[in-house]
Amino acid sequence: MLLKRTALLILAAVLTTATLSAQTPRKHLLLDEGWKFHLGHAADATKDFNFTIANLFSKAGKAGGTAVGPKFDDQAWTGITLPHDWAIALPFENSDNADVMGHGYKPVGGLYPQNSIGWYRKTFVIMPADSGKRVSIQFDGVFRDCQVWLNGFYLGRNESGYVGFEYDITDYIQFRQENVLVVRVDASQYEGWFYEGAGIYRHVWLNQYENLHVASNGVFFQSTVAGRDATIAVQTSVMNDGLAAGQGSVLTYITDRNGKVLVQAAEKPVALAGRSTAVVQQELTIKDARLWSLEDPYLYKVVSVVKQDGHIVDQVRRRLGVRTVTIEAATGLSLNGKRIKIQGVNCHQDHAGVGSAQPDYLHYYRIRRLQELGVNAYRTSHHAPTPELLDACDSLGMLVLDEARLLSSSAEYQDQFRRLIERDRNHPSVFLWSIGNEEGYAQTNSFGKRIALSMLALQHQLDPTRTSTYAADLGNVFPGVNEVIPIRGFNYREKHVVAYHQDHPEQPIVGTEMGSTVTTRGIYAVDSVKGYVPDQDITAPWWASTAEAWWPLAAENDWFMGGFVWTGFDYRGEPTPFQWPNISSHFGIMDVCGFPKNIYYYYQSWWTDKDVLHISPHWNWKGQEGKNIDVWVNSNADQVELFLNGKSLGKKAMPRNRHLQWSVPYRAGTLSAVGTKHGRTIRTQVQTTDAPDVIELSTERTIVLADGRDAAVINVTVKDKRGREVPDAGNLVRFRVQGDARIIGVGNGDPSSHEADQCAPGAWQRSLFNGKCQVIIQSGKTAGAIRLDATSDGLRPAVATIQATATK
Structure with a gap:
């Protein structure tokens, strides 16, 4: 049931943009597809499209012959879809430098100028019918320092690898030909001391709205709970980006999670000079409010509406969780x-x-x-x-x-x-x-x-x-x-x-x-x-x-x-x-x-309150017969008794917030534990397994959205002929996907593995590490079956099938 709820929540999040666009002139459009990418060079201008030696900033819109220019030929560049992290595809490289070590031995940063500049180019079209609207580009996150141009005009620089930013591009839009967006990303300077990636690794959005609109992140609400009711104070920042003064009104209403209107505030007039901002305060009360909690994360929706001449000119929806937090x-x-x-x-x-x-x-x-x-x-x-x-x-x-x-x-x-x-x-x-x-x-x-x-x-x-x-x-x-x-x-x-x-x-x-x-x-x-x-x-x-x-x-x-x-x-x-x-x-x-x-x-x-009874380690210790194995039992039972091949090794009380240990001379077979919890009996065991025989694939998802963005995680194990998972297997597993989908990454949890996380098309593979590895697939845009085949020499293969469903 929880997995089903998760799938529905993801589906609802995806559909939010389409629903909003249908009800308001505002558009919030994903701009992740159709990008071109090429590495530059932080130390050699001739390998960086002459960026540092071209005089790009002497005149507005001056692009020269560099990659900034709208007419630059990028056909040889690699086509990519965002989010994109170019560092993950780089090989590992040993280095004595502590920062390189801290960043996972990926050759990116100041010591690797050839890998530390990334260029991105994207074309898009704005319809002439939208010529009266404001347009902005929103980046959710780029690592790290980046500079942005549109149609050769410089928009600005962002110096954080993590905080998003937005540029109004209205003045630089052209309507009868493609617009060219260019981003130069400079990852030569680390920001943290851990792996940070490199590139436009979060979403990019194209926003369109009227001159009179809700400001970016311009809605803020505060909840006060009294008894069973909640009062929501909503603060809406309204902007007039037009040159002339403008008048309008603001109304706010709250819906339940299904869209049913519960309460609406009185509409408030607002008058703004050109290029100015006003803040409108409104209060709404939800009767018998359902509070957001860890057990019941219920979300209402706050809808802020801007009207002008009786028509809706902007509308913004934000999710609201009503809750109280106190810290003493x-x-x-x-x-x-x-x-x-x-x-x-x-x-x-x-x-x-x-x-x-x-x-x-x-x-x-x-x-x-x-x-x-x-x-x-x-x-x-x-x-x-x-x-x-x-x-x-x-x-x-x-x-x-x-x-x-x-x-x-x-x-x-x-x-x-x-x-x-x-x-x-x-x-x-x-x-x-x-x-x-x-x-x-x-x-x-x-x-x-x-x-x-x-x-x-x-x-x-x-x-x-x-x-x-x-x-x-x-x-x-x-x-x-x-x-x-x-x-x-x-x-x-x-x-x-x-x-x-x-x-x-x-x-x-x-x-x-x-x-x-x-x-x-x-x-x-x-x-x-x-x-x-x-x-x-x-x-x-x-x-x-x-x-x-x-x-x-x-x-x-x-x-x-x-x-x-x-x-x-x-x-x-x-x-x-x-x-x-x-x-x-x-x-x-x-x-x-x-x-x-x-x-x-x-x-x-x-x-948790779950019944937990876990034995470690596994029981595959061929060649160590008679040697004492340090056995740990983690449990919230009241007491635990350990058995080897049916013979009791003793019963112990479980101290709260601790664990239990036994020293057990190894013998192949079954190591089992029986716990007593509140008068109930709980059991678990580990067994000596035979050699790997068959691959097994598991995923919590059997349905994904055919939107080009959705994904599924498929975990890989192997079992012996008796159906027991082999905990120390290290087989190399190869993957092939059929249908409209692609593999986007593989891993196995081995902290010393230098295998590629990103493989060449048709050559996806990963070794099991202590019996496990993982493959991540991403859907395309065609509804239908997606099939993942997993094969390994000497093992029976496995198939996982996921259904991609059309989005509305």
């Missing part, structure tokens, strides 16, 4: 009056196979995997998230700690912080802002204090409904940012949390980064050559801790709000504690594909 020093977080312990994770934005260029569905897929684990909160580490991620969290019921990229009050970073808040402040999932992370050069001095005060003032001005934290990698240290931050964030240093609380009992505390156990899925010994660490909760860097070192502290103290584990998924870069050949982190509770590690079951035991 003594009791932590409450949502709608219900106390909630934060069971959170930090996540970067890359995924196996696709890097940072994720199709929309993949955000839903990842959030669902986290929810199955028991996660209820997500920290966007350490940057503005993709808008579709927040949509997924709104729809599925996941709290979000939304983080600014940098602690800075300069004009540039204040503008980035403003754009982040104005874009995200209506999302009910966002319960808290973060003004920065581990700013070692400023966090303990007067610079940090003053910067924090400036950022907090801006945050409160733009969003008085929330407050902020700051992720400090400090123990019981108060001066600096911690003096003024409303909620103290701890990155690790959990041994100092109690002392800090005793010294500052009035300040709420949240673990912004906790845990950081390093594990490699399916590995049970340190391998410093391949760069693997054991898949148990035993190894952590010096600055961090194991899961069992921090979670009991949070679970057992009401004043400790809970925390965010570093991390939910593995990610490229930061291959702690090793270097090459490691190219990915080991921090994840799941690997980079979303396959669970054993620590997953520790958290699931104490973060």
Whole structure:
């Protein structure tokens, strides 16, 4: 039922644009298809289309003979569809440079000028009938610095790899021939210290609207709940982009999730001089309001309408989740009056196979995997998230700690912080802002204090409904940012949390980064050559801790709000504690594909009410007969008894927020556990398997939209002749897709694999890593069956069929 609901939510999100366009002159059109791409060169102008030696800025619209020019011949360039991350397709390259290592050994950045400039070109048509409208181009995210031109005219530069931006292009549009949009992306300067990708890795939109319209991110609403009713204060910023004065009116109404109008505010007149903005305030009351919660993430719709001369000239729909959030020093977080312990994770934005260029569905897929684990909160580490991620969290019921990229009050970073808040402040999932992370050069001095005060003032001005934290990698240290931050964030240093609380009992505390156990899925010994660490909760860097070192502290103290584990998924870069050949982190509770590690079951035991009984490791240890195997049991049962081939190895009580261990002399067969939970019996087992025999494909989706954007994740395992999954298989699996679809990425969760995530057409393949790998397919635009064939030498093949359905 949950999977069906997820599919419906995605379908509804896709159809929103079409529905809006049918009801209002405003158009919000996806501009992801039909782009041309070519690498440039950061150090050689002759390989960068003469960009740095052509005098492009002496006259408006001067394009010269460069790739900026509308008449430039780009036929030899590669055709691509956005989102696009060119770094993911680059080979891995060993380097002694710490930043290159941190970015996953991809040869992009200042040391690799030949790979660090990307040129994009796109043509589109505006109909003459739209000549009276305003037109803008909206970029949701480009990594990193980019410059944009339309028809040879320079639009501007964006210096953030994460915050979106928008340009009004009305003055540069031509109506009787194609318009040429050009973007030069410069990824030679890193922004973070982890894999960031490169290119236009989020959506691009073409917006059309009348001169009198709702401003971009110009609707902001605040909810007040009293009893069973909710009052929604709606603030609508209306712009007149025309040269002459204009008059109109604004009305706002709220619908339920099915579009039924529930309440409408009185229409308010508005008069604006040319090129001016006015703000209209309205209040609406929802009777017997259904509150947004983790269990029931119900979303209303707020519709803001602008009229002129009695006709609708603009209309904007925004989803509304009515909820109350309170944070108290003594009791932590409450949502709608219900106390909630934060069971959170930090996540970067890359995924196996696709890097940072994720199709929309993949955000839903990842959030669902986290929810199955028991996660209820997500920290966007350490940057503005993709808008579709927040949509997924709104729809599925996941709290979000939304983080600014940098602690800075300069004009540039204040503008980035403003754009982040104005874009995200209506999302009910966002319960808290973060003004920065581990700013070692400023966090303990007067610079940090003053910067924090400036950022907090801006945050409160733009969003008085929330407050902020700051992720400090400090123990019981108060001066600096911690003096003024409303909620103290701890990155690790959990041994100092109690002392800090005793010294500052009035300040709420949240673990912004906790845990950081390093594990490699399916590995049970340190391998410093391949760069693997054991898949148990035993190894952590010096600055961090194991899961069992921090979670009991949070679970057992009401004043400790809970925390965010570093991390939910593995990610490229930061291959702690090793270097090459490691190219990915080991921090994840799941690997980079979303396959669970054993620590997953520790958290699931104490973060959910599910019956959890999990044995590790697997029981394939041929050649080690008689050797003691360290067996872990993760469970929330009251007690557990372990058996080997039917013989009891002892019964143990399960201590809360801990795990159990046995030392078991290996013998092939069946290792089983029987738990007792509230008088009920729960069972599980692991068995010694035979050799791999057959491939098995599994996917949570059997239907996708034939829109050219939708996607499906297909997970690959192998089984023996008795139908048992082989946990240590490493077979190479080849993939072929039939129907209107394409493979966009493969992965296996091996943090030292140098296999290609992006293969040549017709040559898609990936080795299993400890029995698993993953393939991601994306639909085309033709309805019909999509067939994925998986083959491997010596194994019986497998087929997965997915139906692509037409969009309305």
